[in-house]
Amino acid sequence: MTESPALAIKDLRVTFGDTVRAVDGVSVEVRPGEIVAVVGESGSGKSVTSMSTLGLLPPTAEVSGVIQVGGVDVTALDGAGLRAIRGAEVAMVFQEPMTALNPAFTVGWQVAEALRLHFADMSKKRAYERAAELLEMVGIQDAKRRLGQFPHELSGGLRQRVMIAMAIACEPKVLIADEATTALDVTVQAEILDLLRDLRAELGMAILVITHNMGVVADIADRVVVMYQGKVVEQATVEDLFARPQAEYTRRLLTSVPRLERGAHRARARTALREPGQAAAGTPALALSDLVVEFRGERGSKVRAVDEVSLTIGAGEVVGLVGESGSGKSTVGRTAIGLIKPASGSVRLLGESLTGAKGRDLRRLRRRCSIVFQDPASSLDPRMTVGDCIAEPLIINKIGDRDDRVAALLKSVRLDPSVRARYPHELSGGQRQRIGIARAIALDPELVIADEPTSALDVSVQATVLDLFLELQDRLGFACLFITHDLAVVGLVADRVAVMNSGRLVEEGPREEVLFDPREDYTRRLVASAPVPDPAAQRERRAQRLSL
């Protein structure tokens, strides 16, 4: 380990205004060919640290400290110098892929741009070909067609992979992946992790992975940096960390990691109410039958995103929806609440037909439901303060006493009530996500559609949020469609599990059955791909999976 580090951050401090100390004396080193994972509490300054390496923080940020890339101090560089480094030396995958792509250009163009910016002599055609290869490398099927699509036509996972493709396009020396696999299903995630390992092996790339998924950490990292409240509280090799956590926060973190194993399901006071047989008796909270959703593709062709999906969620029941990225999970969620009109099939929401509902009736119906969007950044109005965002459902339903309620909601998702005066762009990804959750539970809904509600949360916060969620569910008995990629979380909260693949519902059944005794091949692959938060065990699993 005498090699000079590819990326070295020394005593980095970042403050926003006088009050927010986002990063407080962080030092991290990544050597060529090394994969370092950064874990830590949501809002602990991981993203800010990573962005500061490329000088991408907003001007409101005050930065001090030293950042060296290949021995060169980045903070001393001027515009041109920085540009030469960006993309070519250090590339970055941003946390929220939804807003990070330019809505006006096709994804092909955007990937090709990354190439052409640094390979001046590359022809346009060649760049597109390479872009297609890159998309295939990150596991996007049908890459040629995807090249011509616009970001809003892609699912969250697809966008995230586009971002990854863009980042690795120029084969940078340092790759910073900020929550780069949150929107990916476990099979794709495993592929991406394999890809990263390959890149490290072939190119000696130094990789800094920011993640909350301890499984991912166990799977890929050589070394782990743990951050807490803007400080590095622990650095250790991955084995050491899992085996002998030193810091108090690390220990808390590790104990909160959900594991995919039998019986991990949280016991709930009123489980009796929700024995499968009984659920059918009451009016189902959500009943989808033969749902088909189509999007217009190029030249009027139609793309089936959801293909004859039938799914029933009984009152008070939690159904986990898992499946491949781009398989139509989010689309099902959106259609369920009437944001997308199905091409055929019917949606019954809380016993009423949604297809026919209009105006006031529709609004009344919707008020009894709520939805957490997959991408927290784009689902918050950029011009409203966090407080206003959370208060919005209260205002819509003319509920008084908002101030207290907003404060209480913030507290319940472990956010300081002082953030209410901030704007969404002033929060970290996980903080934004929690705003979305707080907003969704503000009204004590009867049905919650939660699209990856905890993907950006560190496991300790995730645990709190899930506890809260389950506690609320106990108390209010709402039904829930829980869309996620994290099978362990599904195992924790869901009564039943549904699995989707390419728009179809391939398997559906009680939790234990689907997760531990899957009928379908696809499900089996899925379960096998789920990383376990234990380096040794994970290595074994990986070998197993690869031989599969």
Added chain:
Amino acid sequence: AGCSSGGSGTAPGDPANGGTPQQGGSVTFAMPPNATPNWIFPIATPGHTQAYNGTIRQQVFLPLYVYDGTDTSKPDVKAGAAELPKYSEDGKSVTITMKDDLTWANGEKVTARDVEFWFNLIKANKEKWATYNEGQFPDNIAKFTLVDDKTFTMDLTQAYNPDWFTANQLTRMSPMPQKAWDIQEAGGQVGDYDRTPEGAKKVFDYLIGEAGKLSEYATNPLWKVADGPFTIKEFTTTGQVTLAKNPKYTGEDAAHLDTVTLKPFTSAQAELNVLRSGGVDYGYLPALALSQQKTIESMGYKVEPWDGWAITYIPYNFNNPEMGPVFKQLYIRQAVQMSVDQDTIARVIWHDQATPGYGPVPQVPPGSYLGEKQKTNPYLFDLDKAKALLTSHGWEIQNGVATCTRPGGGDDQCGEGVEQGTQLKFQLLTESGSTETDNTMQELQSSLSKIGIALSIKSEPLNSVLDHSPVCKPEEAACSWQLSFFGTQGSWYYPAYPSGEDIFAGDAGTNLGSYSDPKADELVKASTSSTSPTAMQDYSSYLAENLPVIWMPNPAYQVSAIKKTLGGVVQDPMAGMTPQRWYLVK
């Protein structure tokens, strides 16, 4: 004031010009905005009476008589097609002889038959003739007789004042080449079709149809048969007209110049810009640009006002249900007239390019028609006297507005029909778009307010003003207008003989305010039908005193800028032109 020198023409060889007249050359003349010429046929149909149509037409097809407004007492024989008319003793018939030397371009002589051709077409189609007035030409011709090739006689239905008849009726006549134009359809044979009413109608329709093809004016063989000093060389759809010297002209008034281009402008501003760059030889200054006189002069131009043979006035609507009775009181009209400070308005607002007017006859050039009373303003500007007139007739000023406190017909009372409590609040409709007019109206408003008359002003485009101030009966809704001004360009342009049968006679079509006064009617009638030489002067004096309207300063027709090298220009107050007499000097 430069207004007294109207028609300051310069005769050929005028030493003042310095330099010798030349033959040939071309001259560009700037037409005012919106004056787009669009007609050359000697009979104008409605919508085709723009001033420059007449000017162009009379260079190509000579009218019987042409007046030059610098002397309105007799026609400018040289510019017309006939010798002076001879009236019978009783004034009931007139005999006219055509000039001997005139020929059409096709070699035919210009004959009395050509006049008959014109007359027959008019007679059969008078309804379509833009200048037709019931009772006047051709209704007042009892019989048209050809005497010989060159001479004809017209019997009139009654005795007319010869001056009036020549100036206001005979000027409309214009011989037309019967041997070339007496055709009923395209490609048809020439015949004597005009002599039957049906035939005349057909011929007329055919010719009018041809006249509607503006783009062919320079090429249509019909229009080549001209007898004037010029022919049409170019006539564009945007209104640019180039006249070229007619080589076949046989008269004594041949053109000096090779071509004269009449150039249209989209606005006075555009014209001024071009003028300042020397792009026109004969242009004009917008009134507000008068301060540039020196600059323009230094660029080789003479700046001369071109007075108009016109009067400018504001009619009272005597039939207005509210204010009609008030307007009918002469003392009120006197008070109003005494509040119009014409001298100052002309000097300050019009920059000396308007002439105060005191009666129905154009004040300049002063001729034999001006009555003694009109010559010397009978109602000098005097606010005190004006106010006294009101107070002495039972008006009291309350809150700044005169209110009638003593109704009744007595000498010290408000007058017949004026009710107790009537307030002197007048509404004035005025033409928009001119700073001078706006300012004049504000000045009027201001001085009237000083004698207790509240004037409220509403300005509208000229057409709306005319639409909104029709001749009307008191009970009609359209009679709500009280005062109306449409004289930015002069309210009324007269033919050579400035009689008032169209505007101040009780039954006249354009007597907008329904002014009615038996004595005035009598005087108007006398001016057209009696042969007395003082008829016009009597009429002029009476109306100057009786105030059928508010007399206002009359703006000049235009303020011309003429290249110093251009001679022979006469600024005809009747807005006519004689470009055949223009010439360039070395």
Added chain:
Amino acid sequence: MTRFLAKRIGQALVVVALVTVIVFLLLHTVPGGPARGILGPQATAAAIAAFNHEHGFDRSLPEQYWMYVSGLLHGDLGASYTLNQSVSSLIEQRIPKTLVLTGLSTLVALLVAIPLGVWQGRRRKGLTDYFITTLVFIGYATPVFFLALILVIVFAEKIPILPVQAPQAETLAGLFADSRGLVLPILAGAIASVAVFSRYMRSAVLDNLAEDYVRTARAKGASERRVVWLHIMRNSLTPIVAMLGYQLPVLFSGALVIESVFNYPGMGLLFWNAAQTSDYPILLGAVLVIAVATVIGSLIADILQAFIDPRVRGAIK
């Protein structure tokens, strides 16, 4: 797309029909009719009655409208009351002139305004931003006729490098042959539009600067220039395109002042004079042309907008 076009053309026809009806009705609410205006103050009552009869003003309104429409369907726009030409030939002569003038001045305005707006958006709150903003507003607040006058005084009189008149030729080729004459009119027309376009551009650039995708582009190593001129620009064109669609009709009537100052008889002036002289056939014809221009403009704007913003594309397919 074809369906969209078909639908929009159908709607366009309705709009055009609607506009003619409205204008027709409005014209007939004007008391007195056009006769007095056409025939002048000296016209007699008989002449006015004859005029009204000849042009059908003594008939009922629906009848008159029907007469007009049936003429239209035969491609006949009628004949001017005052200009002794058919309306269609007048429009034919004037439209190219106006299109040249307004098209070029819009183009010039765009070429100046878009870079200016983008540049200002980036250098927000700098001294130059304030300075340019002030200039732009002075340009906007100066009435066109004054601006034109100043241009003439400066560039044609004080420093006589340009002609005072627009080209007087009747043909397009002739117009371009005298292209120096086009400079001042185009300039006069462009300045106010520069103000408008650049302000919208600046504002939109500000909106987009805050978006996350800008950060992505920077992270790729794109130069600031590229980020602004490519990434942000494309996303900022929405208001400009919306303005442009609307600009087309406005240009037709808005060129009036420039046409009148530079002695360049185009559509604006034709319309204005017709309005002043109550030349109804020209008015109706011109309104028809403007209505057609409007619907075309609005259609083009919508299509363009879908082109630059894929998210709206769904709305037009």
Added chain:
Amino acid sequence: MVRLFFANRLAVTGLVLLALLLLFCFVGPLVHPTDQIHTQLADANLAPGVKGHPLGTDDVGRDVLGRLMVGGQTSLEIGIAAGLLATLIGTVWGAVAGYTGGWLDAIMMRVVDAGIAIPALFLLLVSATIFRPTVTTQILIIGCVSWLVPARLVRAEALSLRSRDFVQAMMAMGGSHRRAVFRHIIPNAIGTVVVNATFQVADAILLVAYVSFLGLGVAPPATDWGAMLSNGISYTYDGYWWLIFPAGIAIILVVSAFNCIGDGLRDSFEVRLQGR
């Protein structure tokens, strides 16, 4: 947001400027009383300073400074009211059309097309013959002919905003369309709206001048800045600068004041760009 607005130096400058202008026009005549009713032809076109006229006299002899105040009252009243009216109608119309989409959008936008297709000039001419001009009718007429542009602009923005997740999120919460339009679409289109509003005020003030020229203006002896300016411009060649500049500068000042306020407003909505 209010705090942000007042923290913005530019915005405060704009507000102060506007306040000063209002003070000048509405309180000024008390300090500098002049006769704006009567003409004084003997004193026409006096240069500034002569005979106690600080800014000279106009072409019929009225004190220009006093006239500036009186004219400003009309201009400010009409400009502000008509500009705001047009912005208001246009913004709401456009936002509703763009947000709703479908046939309602088609109908609403075709109405706008039809409105734009009828030249404002023509409408003004016709209304000149129907209405008597008062400040109120002017506000209404100008407001009614100028809302079409903002409608188109805002609609274009709304069209892409409506598909954003935060709007969808609100809909999913059972929020009304009204809330979507007023709380999300319009605030996010605020940049365009504000820029347009500044132009609307300027336009209205200039349009009043145009309108007076057409004969629809307020009846004399009342006046407005636009009319003063267009009148004064005829004297360009005479060098009577005091007939041109005061009114011209006044117009530019209002326009700039509104622009500053607009930028300030815009900034307080554009929370993401602070520090830039």
